[in-house]
Amino acid sequence: MKSAPFVMHQARSQSNILDLLDKYGEDARIIAGGQTLVPVLAMRVASPDHLIDINKVEELKKFGVSGGVLQVSAGVRQAELEYWSELHKVQPLLSMMFPWIAHAPIRNRGTVCGSIAHADPSAELVLGLAVLEGSAILISKGKKRIVQAKDFFMGALQTSRQANEFIESVQFPIYGPLTGYGFAEYGYRHGDFAVVAVAVIKEGDRWTIGFGGIDDVVKVYKCNAKSLVEAKQFIDELATETEVREDPTATSGLRRHLMRTLGERACQQAIEFKSDEIR
Amino acid sequence: MKSHQVKLTLNGVEREESCESRTTLLDFIRHDLGLTGTHAGCEHGVCGACTVEVDGQIMRSCLMFACQADGAKVNTVEGLAKSGEMSDLQKAFKKHHALQCGFCTPGFLLSAEDLLKKNPYPTELEVREGLSGNLCRCTGYVGIVEAVLEVAAARVRQSGGEHA
Helix, strand or coil: CCCCCCEEEECCCHHHHHHHHHHHHHHEEEECCCCCHHHHHHCCCCCCCEEEECCCCHHHCCEEEECCEEEEECCCEHHHHHCCCCHHHHCHHHHHHHHHCCCHHHHHHCEHHHHHHHCCCCCHHHHHHHHCCCEEEEEECCEEEEEEHHHHEEECCEECCCCCCEEEEEEEECCCCCCEEEEEEECCCCCCCCCEEEEEEEECCEEEEEEECCCCCCEEEEEECCCHHHHHHHHHHHHHHCCCCCECCECHHHHHHHHHHHHHHHHHHHHHCCHHHCC | CCCEEEEEEECCEEEEEEECCCCEHHHHHHHHCCCCCCCCCCCCCCCCCCEEEECCEEEEHHHCEHHHHCCCEEECHHHCCECCECCHHHHHHHHCCCCCCCCCHHHHHHHHHHHHHHCCCCCHHHHHHHCCCCCCCCCCCHHHHHHHHHHHHHHHHHCCCCCC
């Protein structure tokens, strides 16, 4: 359980990060919170020759609202956003998700962008970015591109990030004040990755429903439904027809069942949603 | 190769040692700085035995590298007892049999202190939630939760407040 040797580079600025990525590319990994990367290194699933530590890059420690999105830079800890007093008003879905992400000591160090970079299809923030139809801002030397979630997550732990790019920030679009949100998850232990997680956004009769844990990427669907019964009907059909993952932790039958039961619960929440009631 | 010179404040005392890039903060505290109260359990962030406080926030010391803690203020279980006297929380753990083998206890103590700092009036559910990142294989958690609740109530009484 000890990492293979590597060279640690302490980045001091964003341009410093870009220079290092340009030089080492595929042989380097960015380390921010390291809450996923360090176990991966310890188990020697990966053994990069170079790590680029971005924890001391001050310009990456900001988040805020501008142009209708909540923008979160690469150095922002999950707990910083979780304890931001405005979060339940600005981005209620994330407020609902945070208590489900691992445990407090992990959220104290883990970053929002780090979860997105890891791209686990059962991770809450990956589901959040996908269902809110957010984007990742990728920068490399002399280039910047904004990639929508649907074009960013390519598979389980796979993204469209190039070796010389890093996720400078992510953007979560902010929805109107009358939007309803719902979130429900099932895992085997508190804090574990979800077996199935469901996030729902309800704008009048228009529903966006995202499922994590059922496939290699988060699946996002849209439908029109005038009532809970209609929304439930849509989910029932999805759960029957969609290709659903089967692995040693859960059969596809269990996952289909969870899609229906958690889906209904999340839809109910979205109908009854009041942002003041989020803890 | 020990290429990093790491200087940090450990329980209020400035310490400096050299280490490799890949040395975790956990191994650095135990092997290089000699404080073995912080325990190495799973070494991949699941069990919580290695929980320490870094710059005021509790973290898994197995999930960060020592060289990343250069300049930080780190507190471990050794910092809880003052002049050889156990803290109120440590005494409550003893009283309520909140430990058997004691392996997980350093992590629980740090997590519980952090919980009480952020939420001085926790409910039983909030204590369980707050300590959910720490695993204990002996006690079944009942004694641990009782100890934390008792200390919470006692501290509130001491500070003259009313329990919510």
